[in-house]
Amino acid sequence: xxxLFKRAVTAALSLIICGYTxxxxxxxxxxxxxxxxxRWGEPIPSQAGxxxxxxxxxxxxxxxxxxxxxxxxxxxxxxFYITDTGNSRIxxxxxxxxxxxxxxxxxxxxxxxxxxLKKPSGIFISAENQLMYIADTxxxxxxxxxxxxxxxxxxxxxxSEIYGGQRTFNPQRIIADKAGNIYVVLNNITTGAAMFSxxxxxxxxxxxxxxxxxxEIIGDYVSGLFMSEEKRARRTRNVPSGITxxxxxxxxxxxxxxxxxxxxxTVKKLNSAGKNIFANNEAVFGDYSPMYDTSQNxxxxxxxxxxxxxxxxxxxxxxxxxxxxxxxxxxxNLLFIAGTNASQVGGFKQAAALESCGDRLYVTDTMKxxxxxxxxxxxxxxxxxxxxxxxxxxxxxxxxxxxxxxxYDGTYNRAYLGVAAAKLRSGDYEEAxxxxxxxxxxKIYDKAFEGYRMEFIKNNFEPILLAVIFGLIAIAGCVKxxxxxxxxxxxxxxxxxxxxxxx
Amino acid sequence: MWDLTPVQWVIHAITHPVEGFEDMRWKKxxxxxxxxxxxxxxxLANIAAxxxxxxxxxVPYDKIFNVVPYxxxxxxxxGAWTVGNWAVCTLLDGEGTMKNICIYSAYALxxxxxxxxxxxxxxxxxxxxxxxxxxxxxxxxxxxSAILLFSAIRSVHQYSALKTVFAIILTIAAMLIMLFLLILxxxxxxxxxxxxxxxxMEISYRLKD
Numbered sequence: 281x282x283x284l285f286k287r288a289v290t291a292a293l294s295l296i297i298c299g300y301t302x303x304x305x306x307x308x309x310x311x312x313x314x315x316x317x318x319r320w321g322e323p324i325p326s327q328a329g330x331x332x333x334x335x336x337x338x339x340x341x342x343x344x345x346x347x348x349x350x351x352x353x354x355x356x357x358x359x360f361y362i363t364d365t366g367n368s369r370i371x372x373x374x375x376x377x378x379x380x381x382x383x384x385x386x387x388x389x390x391x392x393x394x395x396x397l398k399k400p401s402g403i404f405i406s407a408e409n410q411l412m413y414i415a416d417t418x419x420x421x422x423x424x425x426x427x428x429x430x431x432x433x434x435x436x437x438x439x440s441e442i443y444g445g446q447r448t449f450n451p452q453r454i455i456a457d458k459a460g461n462i463y464v465v466l467n468n469i470t471t472g473a474a475m476f477s478x479x480x481x482x483x484x485x486x487x488x489x490x491x492x493x494x495x496e497i498i499g500d501y502v503s504g505l506f507m508s509e510e511k512r513a514r515r516t517r518n519v520p521s522g523i524t525x526x527x528x529x530x531x532x533x534x535x536x537x538x539x540x541x542x543x544x545x546t547v548k549k550l551n552s553a554g555k556n557i558f559a560n561n562e563a564v565f566g567d568y569s570p571m572y573d574t575s576q577n578x579x580x581x582x583x584x585x586x587x588x589x590x591x592x593x594x595x596x597x598x599x600x601x602x603x604x605x606x607x608x609x610x611x612x613n614l615l616f617i618a619g620t621n622a623s624q625v626g627g628f629k630q631a632a633a634l635e636s637c638g639d640r641l642y643v644t645d646t647m648k649x650x651x652x653x654x655x656x657x658x659x660x661x662x663x664x665x666x667x668x669x670x671x672x673x674x675x676x677x678x679x680x681x682x683x684x685x686x687x688y689d690g691t692y693n694r695a696y697l698g699v700a701a702a703k704l705r706s707g708d709y710e711e712a713x714x715x716x717x718x719x720x721x722x723k724i725y726d727k728a729f730e731g732y733r734m735e736f737i738k739n740n741f742e743p744i745l746l747a748v749i750f751g752l753i754a755i756a757g758c759v760k761x762x763x764x765x766x767x768x769x770x771x772x773x774x775x776x777x778x779x780x781x782x783x
Numbered sequence: 784m785w786d787l788t789p790v791q792w793v794i795h796a797i798t799h800p801v802e803g804f805e806d807m808r809w810k811k812x813x814x815x816x817x818x819x820x821x822x823x824x825x826x827l828a829n830i831a832a833x834x835x836x837x838x839x840x841x842v843p844y845d846k847i848f849n850v851v852p853y854x855x856x857x858x859x860x861x862g863a864w865t866v867g868n869w870a871v872c873t874l875l876d877g878e879g880t881m882k883n884i885c886i887y888s889a890y891a892l893x894x895x896x897x898x899x900x901x902x903x904x905x906x907x908x909x910x911x912x913x914x915x916x917x918x919x920x921x922x923x924x925x926x927x928s929a930i931l932l933f934s935a936i937r938s939v940h941q942y943s944a945l946k947t948v949f950a951i952i953l954t955i956a957a958m959l960i961m962l963f964l965l966i967l968x969x970x971x972x973x974x975x976x977x978x979x980x981x982x983x984m985e986i987s988y989r990l991k992d
Contacts, residue, residue: 320846717838723911726839730910 311627312620319693319720321568327689329607329616329660330641332626335650338364341380343371346649351415351453354637356407362644362651363414368397370414375637377653387423388430395431397423402453402465409460415451422451422464422476435462438482443474455528463526463533470522472554473535487535487554489520489545520545525633529589532557536565538583538600546584547597563612566599582606590636592668598643603628605641605654609667613694616663618654619643625652639664659688663695670698675705693719700724709735789814796890800930804887804938815882818889825892826857828899837906840914860958864888867957868936872950877940887939891931898924 309331316326338346347366354360358375370384386394402415411432414423422435437449450467457463460478463486472488491497497518504512521539528534533550547565549557566582573580584606586598593610603621608614618641620627629647636642639656656664666681679702685695696719703712704727712728737744787795792812796803807813830853833843865888869881879887901924902917909916937947 320844322846713838720842722839722842726911729837729839733908733910 310618310620311622311624315617316689316692317568317614318691319696319718323568324691326617326691327659328618328657329663330605330618330654331657332619332624333640333653333655335625335648335652336377337650338371341371341373341377343380343383346371346651348646349632349644349649349651350401350646351403351633352635352642352644352651353403353405354635354642355405356410358637360635360637360642360651361403361405361412363400363403365399365401365417365646368399370397370400370403370412377651384429386429387425389434390431395423402451404455406456406460408458411456413454413456413462415454415464417450417452417467420449420451422454422462424462424480433480435464435476435480438474438476440482442484443482453525455526455533457528457531457533463528465523465526468522470519473523473526487523487526487533487548487550487556489523489537489542489548491518491520492542492544524584525586527587527589529593534587534589534595536584536587536597538585543581546582547587547595558612561612563608565597565608565612566606567602567604571602585632586634588634588636588641591638592664593671594636594664594667596634596636596641598631598634600631603631605634605643610671613667613697615667615694616660623648626654628652659685662688663692666698667694670701675702678702679706697721697724700728704728704731707731787812789817793817793890793893796887796935797893797927797931800927800934804890804931804935807887807890808883808938813883813886813890815886818886821889821892821896822857822861824896825861826853828896828903829853829856831903832899835903837903837909839911840906840909840917861888861892863958863961864954867961868950868954871953871957872936872940875940875942875946875950875953877942877950879936879939883939884936887935888932891935892928894924894931895928898928 310328314326314328315323318324338344343364344367346362346364348364349362350365351363352360353362359381360373360375360377362371362373364371368385372381372384373379374381384397386396389395397414397416398418399416400414401417404413405411405427406413410427412423412425412427414425416423420437423431424433424435425431437443448466448468451464452467453465455463461483462476462478462480463473464476465473469485470488472485475483475486477483500515500518504515507515521537521542523535524538526533526535531552535548535550537546537548539546545556547558551557566584570579570581572578580601582599582604583601584597585600588596588598590596594615595608595610595612597606597608598604599606603619605616605618606614607616607618618626619631621629623629628643628645630645631643632646633644634641639661641654643652643654644650645652662681662684666678666685669675669678669681675698678698682695682698682702685692686699689695696715700712700715700719700721701724703709703715704724709728709732713725713732716722716725716728789812792807792810792814796807799806830850833853834845834848836843865881865885868884868888869879871877872879872884898920902920905917905920933947933951936942936951937944940947940950942950
């Protein structure tokens with residue numbers, strides 16, 4: 281008997297273990313466990329949306345090893361421009377990373393002299409005026425040049441009082457909008473990105489982060505109310521973290537902030553007035569909860585060092601801490617998580633910049649000195665198709681793509697939401713309720729339930745009316761009977777009393 | 784005249800917030816069995832309101848089911864109330880026995896429990912825009928229970944209104960102290976268990992060598 285029991289236990293255990301390994305080998309190609317978040321916000325194994333195709337080094341391109349490639353940009357002509365920071369040059373690579381188009385190591389100034397870069401760390405190419413904007417960090421300047429390498433404009437530290445004379449001017453990242461206004465993220469500046477007019481005039485700061493309202497800061501504020509002017513002037517000031525990187529898409533600028541302490545404003549979507557559209561968004565960017573690393577005794581919280589907006593509006597965030605790419609759709613719903621900290625292709629040592637082009641993602645690594653190319657998988661393609669249809673408002677058209685997604689990954693929460701929305705739109709309320717429940721979407725469920733209730737009442741109006749009428753009659757009857765009983769009891773008592781009196 | 788069955792007494796107490804409990808005290812009625820049943824219903828109502836509520840109004844965390852919070856919210860809280868009130872009111876010249884406090888307080892909870900069940904049912908018929916009806920039911924039920932509880936404490940101890948308020952505030956303080964001590968005790972027991980388990984582990988390792 282005992283032996284039999286032991287055998288049964290072993291069989292059950294081995295079955296469970298088999299089940300587990302089966303789950304985890306579902307996407308074994310990547311050098312990490314691909315995961316996503318389920319409807320309870322807990323990580324679960326998932327299908328990979330992106331898979332690492334290859335890693336390209338400087339040797340592969342015939343330009344010698346990269347040294348800390350810190351930024352990459354996909355230009356309008358399909359070429360990629362990489363800032364090879366350590367080698368102080370910019371390398372233009374063709375669209376499939378097979379050969380180098382041009383190496384920019386020196387530029388011609390308007391007066392004919394040659395100038396070289398010194399650790400450039402940001403690059404942007406404008407499609408409108410076909411100019412190249414370079415954040416020339418250690419030369420403390422911004423160069424605007426055409427694609428042949430002759431400088432159109434040089435922007436150095438502004439004299440403006442708004443800028444402040446004591447501050448340094450070390451451009452880190454740079455973008456330009458359609459009108460040619462230039463935005464520069466500066467190192468150690470917390471008041472936002474410096475803004476320049478197309479002719480190089482400093483016009484102010486743009487998109488500063490807010491101070492996170494922690495208990496300490498609220499306490500400081502309250503105690504500050506009771507301080508004298510002198511005391512208030514001398515205390516340490518609460519300063520938000522500066523912007524780390526940004527990207528522009530249409531009329532909006534998306535910024536990201538990597539900070540070990542700050543959790544508000546890590547990703548922002550700014551309109552032209554500098555107002556954050558994501559301010560009231562409940563979305564969490566990066567991992568939902570930081571991982572505790574026992575070997576270093578510290579929490580590994582996500583630090584988003586670069587952000588990129590794809591052509592279809594998806595938001596790609598690069599997390600330095602865990603070496604992960606987080607992809608969100610335009611409404612900040614998490615789509616995929618890819619990448620890790622590892623030596624294999626698909627892993628990073630120090631992820632620095634991220635760029636998307638077509639169905640691929642390009643990530644530069646300043647320690648491996650490579651550019652890793654990720655390609656969208658079939659699953660990724662299905663999700664992108666469904667989510668872009670959904671976000672454009674074609675809910676019903678997105679139904680089949682979402683069903684396709686569920687065939688790949690039955691735990692993909694976003695798909696249930698999409699199916700529920702599609703069913704609701706097409707008036708299939710019962711199914712919509714079922715899928716909304718699976719997606720934890722109370723609002724959609726509510727709308728579907730409203731329709732379902734309406735239909736139910738319409739179809740069964742006569743029986744409901746009859747039931748209500750009969751119910752009312754029954755209640756009235758009950759009340760009448762009770763009243764009669766009570767009255768009878770009362771008269772009986774009266775009788776008894778009078779009898780007693782008489783007796 | 785007052786020859787009511789135990790269940791009729793419950794109805795009488797609930798529907799007569801001012802003198803219902805006085806009448807009950809006068810006739811020395813009230814059943815501990817019914818009181819226990821009501822607290823059990825409170826426990827079930829807590830679970831129903833969490834797990835059977837209409838999905839359009841409330842999205843529960845349904846990955847795991849843990850019964851402990853529901854037990855705490857019904858049995859433990861009610862027990863703490865009874866014991867706390869008894870402890871406080873014995874010192875404040877209250878006339879109520881532990882049994883009577885338990886019975887009267889439980890009877891006073893009936894509208895609250897009913898409100899929870901009614902709302903759980905209503906939430907399956909109403910949409911979010913109509914949730915004001917649910918709120919109305921909840922407010923009426925809870926307020927009614929609060930008035931009844933006040934009246935129950937007043938008549939079980941034969942207090943004046945002001946003294947009842949004072950006693951209730953002290954009771955809540957006593958409940959907090961009790962719960963604090965309970966948590967402290969649990970924590971200390973845990974420490975002791977950890978100590979002995981480490982001791983056992985240490986000795987067993989040494990014996991192995």
